[in-house]
Amino acid sequence: MSDKIRLMLVDDQRLMREGMRTILELEPDLEVVAEAQNGLEALAQFEAAQPDVVLMDIRMPEMDGVEATQKLIKEYDHALVIILTTFDDDQYIFEALRAGALGYLLKDVSGPELADAIRTVNAGGALIEPSVARKMLAEFTRQPIASDSGATGRDPLTDREKEILVMVAQGLTNREIAQKLYLAEGTVKNYVSAILNKIDARDRTQAALKATKMGLI
Numbered sequence: 001m002s003d004k005i006r007l008m009l010v011d012d013q014r015l016m017r018e019g020m021r022t023i024l025e026l027e028p029d030l031e032v033v034a035e036a037q038n039g040l041e042a043l044a045q046f047e048a049a050q051p052d053v054v055l056m057d058i059r060m061p062e063m064d065g066v067e068a069t070q071k072l073i074k075e076y077d078h079a080l081v082i083i084l085t086t087f088d089d090d091q092y093i094f095e096a097l098r099a100g101a102l103g104y105l106l107k108d109v110s111g112p113e114l115a116d117a118i119r120t121v122n123a124g125g126a127l128i129e130p131s132v133a134r135k136m137l138a139e140f141t142r143q144p145i146a147s148d149s150g151a152t153g154r155d156p157l158t159d160r161e162k163e164i165l166v167m168v169a170q171g172l173t174n175r176e177i178a179q180k181l182y183l184a185e186g187t188v189k190n191y192v193s194a195i196l197n198k199i200d201a202r203d204r205t206q207a208a209l210k211a212t213k214m215g216l217i
Contacts, residue, residue, distance in 0.1 A: 004031040005122050008051035010042045010068065011084070012060040016107075020055065023111040030115060039068025046072060046079070053118050056101070058085045058092050066095045073100035080121050084109075097205060102126045123173040126205040157198055164191050165199075169208035 007024060009017045009032055021032045034049035036042040038060040046054075054072065058065035065083060072079045082103030083096045093104060102121045105114065106129050117127045157165065167177045174192065178185040192204075199214075201207040 004029050005118060006031055006033045006050065006052045007118065008032075008034040008036065008042065008046065008049055008054045010036045010039065010054060010060070010065065011057040012037045013057075016057075020114075024115060024118075026111070027115045030118065039063030039065060039071070042068050043071055043075075046076060052080065052122050054079060054081045055114075055118075056081050056083050058083060058096065064092075066092055066099055069096060069099040069101050082117060082121055082127075097128075100203075102203070102205065104128045120171055120173070123175070124204075125171045125173050126203065126208065127171055128205065128208075157195065161191060161195050161198070164188065165195050165207060165211045168192060168195070168204050169211040171208075 007030060009020050011017050011020070014037070017035050017037075021035070024030045025032060033051055034045045036045055039056075040063045042054065042056070043063075056065040056069055060068075063071075065085075069081045069083070072081065079100075081099075081101045082105060083092075083101045084105055084107050085092065086107050096104060103117050103126060105117055105127070109117070109129065120127045163181070164177055167180065172180070174185050174188045177183075178188045181188070192207075195201075196203070196207055199207060199210045201210055
């Protein structure tokens with residue numbers, strides 16, 4: 001079995017797909033195993049291709065990236081999706097992340113940055129391009145949080161939980177957090193689950209935004 005991260009590229013522009021394939025396959029740990037030109041094709045190919053990470057465009061004919069992400073994750077809960085878009089796609093940011101995307105990057109990202117994002121998401125993390133994160137934070141700050149601690153009627157975060165939440169917000173995986181804190185990876189996983197429950201966050205991306213709102217980062 002190959003140790004490479006298996007990728008599916010979903011974009012209606014053939015040139016974009018070919019360019020991404022060329023750039024990504026320069027990385028020794030990345031392999032493009034499937035391509036699709038719209039969301040319908042991505043859904044049809046996913047089971048056979050079994051990609052580890054899907055790079056998903058948003059604006060496509062037949063089925064756009066938001067709907068495709070929703071359907072992929074509903075049918076395959078292990079699917080990991082990174083949205084690739086342009087500046088004028090801002091209206092889709094929240095829909096795509098609510099759909100379950102773990103990354104949201106602009107198409108002017110460099111090859112090495114995209115490769116690192118793929119590795120982060122594949123390892124269990126989340127990554128959002130800074131300018132996109134600012135828009136999300138602006139939206140999030142308009143939504144009330146039930147208490148100053150960031151918890152929503154549940155127990156406040158302990159110092160250890162706050163420490164781990166900061167690392168989650170920095171994009172560290174459970175394994176990396178465990179190594180830094182000299183804890184078992186399973187212990188960190190339990191901490192992260194407890195944190196998400198306390199602050200009423202669906203995933204690590206929401207947790208990162210709430211950590212910012214709470215003033216932890």
